[in-house]
Structure formats: structure tokens, C-alpha cells
Amino acid sequence: MPTVLLLLATVAALLGVAFWWIRRNNLAVYPAGRGPLVRQPLPTGCDLGERLMAASAVDAPQSAPAAGSGVAAPERAAAPAPAKPPKRKKPSGPSRRAFLRNSWLIAWLGVLASFGGASLAFLWPNLRGGFGAVIDLDSEDAVAAAIAEGGGRFEYPSGRMYIVSYDPANDPDGDYADITNGAPFMALYQRCVHLGCRVPWCASSSWFECPCHGSRYNRWGEYQFGPAPRGLDRFNLSVEEGRVTVDTSTVITGPSRQTSILGEPPSGPHCN
Ligand code: FES
The missing domain is CATH 2.102.10.10 (Rieske [2Fe-2S] iron-sulphur domain)
Structure with a gap:
């Protein structure tokens, strides 16, 4: 029973270390707000149309009033401000790649922990009455x-x-x-x-x-x-x-070859 508990404790400790290591490295590589999931949003079709219309309105030549008509030239129409692209909702949680990488890592650590625990349990002396105690x-x-x-x-x-x-x-x-x-x-x-x-x-x-x-x-x-x-x-x-x-x-260590204190001859035929 103590051997089983020792094995479970070893596995739990190794998994805990693995989780801590993965979390620490993720945070170190991708600090807050700059992770691999933060991407610049692509303009949609509507955005492009709006931007083209705004650009043509700004670049179009103004029709000049007729000379001597006494009509003041109309004020140039202000170009509409380009619409801000809608913000994409940032996906929560790790990316698929990070998830797969972490899963593989955890699986391998689990295998290693099991192997190490089993080896430890095999080599550990049985303290409750077995050889070594x-x-x-x-x-x-x-x-x-x-x-x-x-x-x-x-x-x-x-x-x-x-x-x-x-x-x-x-x-x-x-x-x-x-x-x-x-x-x-x-x-x-x-x-x-x-x-x-x-x-x-x-x-x-x-x-x-x-x-x-x-x-x-x-x-x-x-x-x-x-x-x-x-x-x-x-x-x-x-x-x-x-x-x-x-x-x-x-x-x-046993006695030397020359030591034969008992001096008891075989009681019958040998087995080998
Ligand atoms: S191992 Fe016993 S005689 Fe060689």
C-alpha cells in the first residue's frame, strides 16, 4: 500500500510540475495581449467599398463656377472618415497548435512518470517484511x-x-x-x-x-x-x-573455503 501511495504521489508531483512549466513558458513567450492569437483584422468587402468611395470623393475635381457668374464656388465636401474596422473578438483559450503540443507533452510526462514510478516501486525495498528489511x-x-x-x-x-x-x-x-x-x-x-x-x-x-x-x-x-x-x-x-x-x-560475507566447522558429511546421494 505505501508503495502504491508513493507511486501516485510521484505521478501527481510530476504532472503538477509539467502544468507549471507549460503555463510558465506560455506566459513567458506570449506576454499579455501579444499572444499568437492576436491578429490584425482583415478588411471585409463592405470596408473596401467604403474606402474606395471615400477616396474617389476626395480625389474628384471640383467643378469651377462660371467666370463672372457671381456665384461663389461651393465649399469642398468633407471626405467621410474611413469607418473603423469592427474589432474581432479575441478567441479565449489556447490555440489548437498549443493545445496539441501541450497534450503531447503531458502524455509523454505521464508515460515517463508511470515508468519511473513502477521502477521505483520495483527497486524500493519492501519495508514490511520483505528482503532488505x-x-x-x-x-x-x-x-x-x-x-x-x-x-x-x-x-x-x-x-x-x-x-x-x-x-x-x-x-x-x-x-x-x-x-x-x-x-x-x-x-x-x-x-x-x-x-x-x-x-x-x-x-x-x-x-x-x-x-x-x-x-x-x-x-x-x-x-x-x-x-x-x-x-x-x-x-x-x-x-x-x-x-x-x-x-x-x-x-x-560467508566463511572462507577452508572453514568447515560443522564437519557433517552428506546424509545420502547428491542432487547435482
Ligand atoms: S552459480 Fe552456483 S555454482 Fe555457479
Whole structure:
């Protein structure tokens, strides 16, 4: 839900910026009263006729009175003032060209915003229990039961991890004490440290065996065989007030190839 809200907010913000930008540029290019829609009105047919008549009245020669008639020459008729062309009503709103340009721009910005929002939602870590967050798995008893039911491991796909049981008695030097924090479990990253394939559990050998290039790891994720450069990476796990939590925001580099503290041979044939 927060991801959807974040996506909608991003789209709304981008559209708001787009509207502001378009309005600002229109006003900057065409200041008030000088936009592309203000045109000089063309004279109509009636206007032209009136102007021609007025011009002929002004240019026509006055008939001179006969000499010695004693009649004063008539006053020259004043030319009628040319009629002002009727003002054209200025169309309100943007021109068709501006409308189409703005529509295209908004459409493209909408597409870009959707794409950006979707990418963001895909890459953003799921803060409510997915990989990249601190995950509250379950109660200690429930996790122990899930490991027993899974034949030695409990798989948690959305956290991309396996939970295996950990007995400090098998780790006398406490090599894994800092990532288990006194809990009877250990959290292993499912990603193969060779080239990144997901490493499945092999029920017959009770090892983790990578199908891509054949790397094998024992139940604690320690290197046993293949091209992998080290043991499986892992996460910090702790038990607080009976709840098992795993911090998947930080990947802890796995033990070296030479580290094999568990010393547990395969329980049966290998899968790969
Ligand atoms: S990716 Fe696992 S062995 Fe190559």
C-alpha cells in the first residue's frame, strides 16, 4: 500500500510540475495581449467599398463656377472618415497548435512518470517484511518446528533465506556467535556466491547444492565443493522475547573455503 501511495504521489508531483512549466513558458513567450492569437483584422468587402468611395470623393475635381457668374464656388465636401474596422473578438483559450503540443507533452510526462514510478516501486525495498528489511519471522518454537518439518532447514522465500538450526556446542570457537546472537538458529542467504543462482536444498544429502555449476555447501552453508569462492553469505539473526527476527538489510560475507566447522558429511546421494 505505501508503495502504491508513493507511486501516485510521484505521478501527481510530476504532472503538477509539467502544468507549471507549460503555463510558465506560455506566459513567458506570449506576454499579455501579444499572444499568437492576436491578429490584425482583415478588411471585409463592405470596408473596401467604403474606402474606395471615400477616396474617389476626395480625389474628384471640383467643378469651377462660371467666370463672372457671381456665384461663389461651393465649399469642398468633407471626405467621410474611413469607418473603423469592427474589432474581432479575441478567441479565449489556447490555440489548437498549443493545445496539441501541450497534450503531447503531458502524455509523454505521464508515460515517463508511470515508468519511473513502477521502477521505483520495483527497486524500493519492501519495508514490511520483505528482503532488505528486518523481518519478524515467527516465534522461536514455530521456527524450530518448521526446521524439523523441512528436514533440516526452513525456507523463507520473500526474505531469500534459509533458517537452519545452530548448536553452539558444534562451534567451540564461536565463529558464528556474532551472527546468531545466542539464538539456536542461523540465517543463510539463498544466493550462490559463485555467480548468483538460487541454491536449493538437497533433501537426500542434507546439503545446499547449486544446479548452475555444481557448488555444494553443508547445512551451515560452509563451502564443500565446486567453483564457489567461499561459503554462503548470511544475515544477522536474533531472538527477542520469543520472536525470531532476521536483518536482511545487511549481507554478511560467508566463511572462507577452508572453514568447515560443522564437519557433517552428506546424509545420502547428491542432487547435482
Ligand atoms: S552459480 Fe552456483 S555454482 Fe555457479
